[in-house]
Amino acid sequence: MFARSSLIAAGFAIGLATLVPGKAEAHRRWLLPSATVLSGDSGLVTVDGASSNGLFIFEHHAMQLDDLKVTGPDGQPVEPKIIGAGQYRSTFDVPLKQQGTYRIAVASDGAMGFYELNGERQRIRGKTVAEAQAAVPAGATNVRITESSQRVETFTTLGEPNDVALKAAGRGLEMVPVTHPNDLAAGEPAQVQFLLDGKPAAGLEVEFVEGGTRYRDDAGIKTLTTDADGKVELNAARPGMYYIETSASSGEGDGAAAPQRRASYTAVLEFLPL
Amino acid sequence: MRKTIYFAMGSLVAAPAAAGELSVSVEIPRLRVAEYHKPYVAIWIEDASGKVAANLDVWYDVDLKGGEGTKWLPDLRTWWRRAGRSLKMPADGISGPTQGPGTQPLKFKEGVRPLGKLAPGAYTLRVEAAHEVGGRELVSVPFQWPPKRAASASASGSAELGAVRLTVKP
Numbered sequence: 168m169f170a171r172s173s174l175i176a177a178g179f180a181i182g183l184a185t186l187v188p189g190k191a192e193a194h195r196r197w198l199l200p201s202a203t204v205l206s207g208d209s210g211l212v213t214v215d216g217a218s219s220n221g222l223f224i225f226e227h228h229a230m231q232l233d234d235l236k237v238t239g240p241d242g243q244p245v246e247p248k249i250i251g252a253g254q255y256r257s258t259f260d261v262p263l264k265q266q267g268t269y270r271i272a273v274a275s276d277g278a279m280g281f282y283e284l285n286g287e288r289q290r291i292r293g294k295t296v297a298e299a300q301a302a303v304p305a306g307a308t309n310v311r312i313t314e315s316s317q318r319v320e321t322f323t324t325l326g327e328p329n330d331v332a333l334k335a336a337g338r339g340l341e342m343v344p345v346t347h348p349n350d351l352a353a354g355e356p357a358q359v360q361f362l363l364d365g366k367p368a369a370g371l372e373v374e375f376v377e378g379g380t381r382y383r384d385d386a387g388i389k390t391l392t393t394d395a396d397g398k399v400e401l402n403a404a405r406p407g408m409y410y411i412e413t414s415a416s417s418g419e420g421d422g423a424a425a426p427q428r429r430a431s432y433t434a435v436l437e438f439l440p441l
Numbered sequence: 442m443r444k445t446i447y448f449a450m451g452s453l454v455a456a457p458a459a460a461g462e463l464s465v466s467v468e469i470p471r472l473r474v475a476e477y478h479k480p481y482v483a484i485w486i487e488d489a490s491g492k493v494a495a496n497l498d499v500w501y502d503v504d505l506k507g508g509e510g511t512k513w514l515p516d517l518r519t520w521w522r523r524a525g526r527s528l529k530m531p532a533d534g535i536s537g538p539t540q541g542p543g544t545q546p547l548k549f550k551e552g553v554r555p556l557g558k559l560a561p562g563a564y565t566l567r568v569e570a571a572h573e574v575g576g577r578e579l580v581s582v583p584f585q586w587p588p589k590r591a592a593s594a595s596a597s598g599s600a601e602l603g604a605v606r607l608t609v610k611p
Contacts, residue, residue, distance in 0.1 A: 204515045204521065204522075204526075205512075205515065206511050206512060206513075206514040206515050206521070206525070206526065206530075207508055207509075207511040207512045207514075208507075208508050208511070210512070324526075326526055326527075327526045327527045328526075350522070352522070439518055439522075440518060441518065441519055441522075
């Protein structure tokens with residue numbers, strides 16, 4: 168089912184033997200905007216960030232906002248106003264002064280891993296694989312380094328939607344619109360495309376879940392698979408906030424010379440009633 | 442040469458006399474609610490493919506300071522998506538103040554803004570209303586253009602809108 172070859176072709180830069188769909192992380196991470204369709208000369212959205220099992224429930228951890236980046240309709244950064252974080256959620260405001268679409272993302276790259284020295288397991292962390300490798304002392308064995316790219320995002324639009332902020336950075340897993348992410352309506356099929364390091368990610372498993380999990384018995388997870396172009400169709404029967412998640416990772420790294428790679432992506436999308 | 446011009450002008454002069462006319466009446470119901478706000482209303486015409494052929498009217502809080510009144514325009518969800526979000530508000534000739542309960546008679550002439558010229562075909566008149574701390578409703582009345590003879594059609598809302606009546610005249 169999982170098209171290995173195409174993912175390899177889509178390719179991580181670092182040499183990989185195998186590529187398998189990433190296992191879903193223990194908790195869902197999300198940024199929930201107060202509105203996605205706004206009007207007027209200027210506007211404001213307030214956004215909650217959290218990780219949780221239930222959608223969209225504040226029940227586990229507040230989202231770290233160190234890597235928060237808001238991109239405005241002209242592609243330039245917009246300064247969010249961080250309100251703060253409680254136990255379960257963090258909150259910030261985004262002023263909307265320009266007409267168009269804003270991308271609100273917590274995205275980061277990093278490397279982390281373990282090694283053994285004198286029979287003891289040690290943790291290492293770095294911003295890059297090289298940095299993590301440099302931290303491995305001579306004589307260490309069983310070195311395992313995982314390079315990770317993660318992106319958690321959402322979108323909001325003042326006035327007419329535009330595409331400038333939605334351009335792919337070409338790093339990690341990204342979603343680029345076929346249907347604009349702020350032009351989604353319940354009952355209308357929407358299409359999105361997934362890219363892995365800027366290239367179409369075929370055969371990727373994508374989870375699509377309607378919010379409001381507390382008020383139903385069914386987990387409501389729709390598992391979709393991207394086609395050869397990395398595209399997938401989203402069908403929301405009911406209006407509401409939806410969560411989309413996907414990840415991919417390489418096989419076991421076999422030492423510092425061939426680090427494991429992992430990329431994950433989540434977004435919150437609002438489908439409005441027509 | 443002169444003759445040609447004369448005939449051309451003749452046909453131009455004749456055109457307005459044959460222009461069609463479209464009358465719309467929109468009933469805004471009296472609502473029994475503790476906190477009443479006059480609804481926002483958008484009136485427009487769509488062609489058979491759902492594309493906006495003419496924006497006829499938008500009633501909102503045009504006089505609020507700093508354009509604050511535009512903040513709730515997306516509550517007119519269908520209109521906002523199909524037309525509103527690509528208009529600069531207030532839009533010339535179509536923006537007007539909100540209206541209280543009662544029936545509003547409106548008249549539009551072919552070739553004159555905001556109706557302009559409609560190509561022959563099937564159309565739908567859409568009237569959408571939303572009010573603060575309230576609901577939203579969309580009422581549709583299909584019609585053919587140009588009409589062969591005077592004709593009327595109507596549809597009714599159940600909450601935010603009362604009767605919507607459309608009369609077309611050749």
